[in-house]
Amino acid sequence: MPCWEFLDYITEQHENPVLNWYGTLTPQAKADFDALILALSETEDWDEPKKKKYKELERKHKGLCQLMLKVEGRNLRPLGLLRREQRQFIFLGGCEKHPFWTVPSAAFDKALKLKEQLDQGKGATRAHV
Amino acid sequence: MTKERGRPVRTFSTVWTKLRENGAAYRKAFVGSQVKRLIPFQIYALRKMRGWSQEELADRSGLTQGVISRAEDPDYGNMTFNTVISIAGGFDVAFIGKFVPFRELDDYLVGLSEKSAGSIPSFAEDNQRVVQLVAERQAGLESLIVPQQFNPAATEGEANERQKVFSFPKVFAGIGQPLLQSPVQALRGEPAQCSSQR
Numbered sequence: 001m002p003c004w005e006f007l008d009y010i011t012e013q014h015e016n017p018v019l020n021w022y023g024t025l026t027p028q029a030k031a032d033f034d035a036l037i038l039a040l041s042e043t044e045d046w047d048e049p050k051k052k053k054y055k056e057l058e059r060k061h062k063g064l065c066q067l068m069l070k071v072e073g074r075n076l077r078p079l080g081l082l083r084r085e086q087r088q089f090i091f092l093g094g095c096e097k098h099p100f101w102t103v104p105s106a107a108f109d110k111a112l113k114l115k116e117q118l119d120q121g122k123g124a125t126r127a128h129v
Numbered sequence: 130m131t132k133e134r135g136r137p138v139r140t141f142s143t144v145w146t147k148l149r150e151n152g153a154a155y156r157k158a159f160v161g162s163q164v165k166r167l168i169p170f171q172i173y174a175l176r177k178m179r180g181w182s183q184e185e186l187a188d189r190s191g192l193t194q195g196v197i198s199r200a201e202d203p204d205y206g207n208m209t210f211n212t213v214i215s216i217a218g219g220f221d222v223a224f225i226g227k228f229v230p231f232r233e234l235d236d237y238l239v240g241l242s243e244k245s246a247g248s249i250p251s252f253a254e255d256n257q258r259v260v261q262l263v264a265e266r267q268a269g270l271e272s273l274i275v276p277q278q279f280n281p282a283a284t285e286g287e288a289n290e291r292q293k294v295f296s297f298p299k300v301f302a303g304i305g306q307p308l309l310q311s312p313v314q315a316l317r318g319e320p321a322q323c324s325s326q327r
Contacts, residue, residue, distance in 0.1 A: 002242075003242075003243075027151060027152065027154040027155040027157075027158045028154075028158040028161075028162075030147075030151060030155055030158070031155055031158035031159040031161070031162040032158070032162045034147060034159065034162070035159065035162035035163055035165075035166045035167075036166070038163075038166075038238060038241070039166050039167070039170055039203065042170075042241055042242050042243055042246075043170075043243065044243055048173075048177075070204055129143045129146075
């Protein structure tokens, strides 16, 4: 039985942001993303070994958590909500991160808005596949 | 808000579906991703299960702590076979690298956990189990063998058949044909018989 549970947030308009983003990835990026989720789902302590697998954001995007993935020289950041007590990660989207912008644009702001909707009880979650 | 309790990420259907639907390029990339991620995962799990530091594993492997640290980093991506073999030696376990059908990879992933990845016995532990198993089977074999004198009315063929039933418990399963070898034969180093030869 996995240690951690991954869920997708589904908007009230029945959109799955992370799945939409996943669909834009190259086969290599998809494979690396899937491999990361598989490994994280079975890793008891995400802080061990001491390798950056995730980062809980502060300041402007406080409340969001990004997973860290480097694929073919690009920094990919699946975004979501980390619920430590429930050992859940709820995907809210994803992006390719550059120093001063993301692809798609404003990905972190959009994810934060989805988090607010989730917190208000809007939309739904379902198991990540 | 409706919520569906998440089921495990890995099931036969989810992994297999991805392998099937995302095409050959994805499958190739997936194999690479798994190798790069699962070997570090298992190294860490094995070390953690044994309660060793990276330094201790490095000493046992004839490597440096820095090499072990990189070996446990799934993003490193440059680990060599020589390093893997050295680390296997440090754990005193075997490492097999072979081509397999995707079904085997899927089976492996479905059963994957830190516990399963780390629960690989060293040779010393494994050898203890083998010796115990052979001793148990030998004890079981000796209690089952019926001396020919027990039924003097039995023909030689009947006695031989009885001997075969009790003397050749299935021990190994070969490819296609089960190999039948008693623990006593195993101890003596006698060759196993293919079932078709019996």
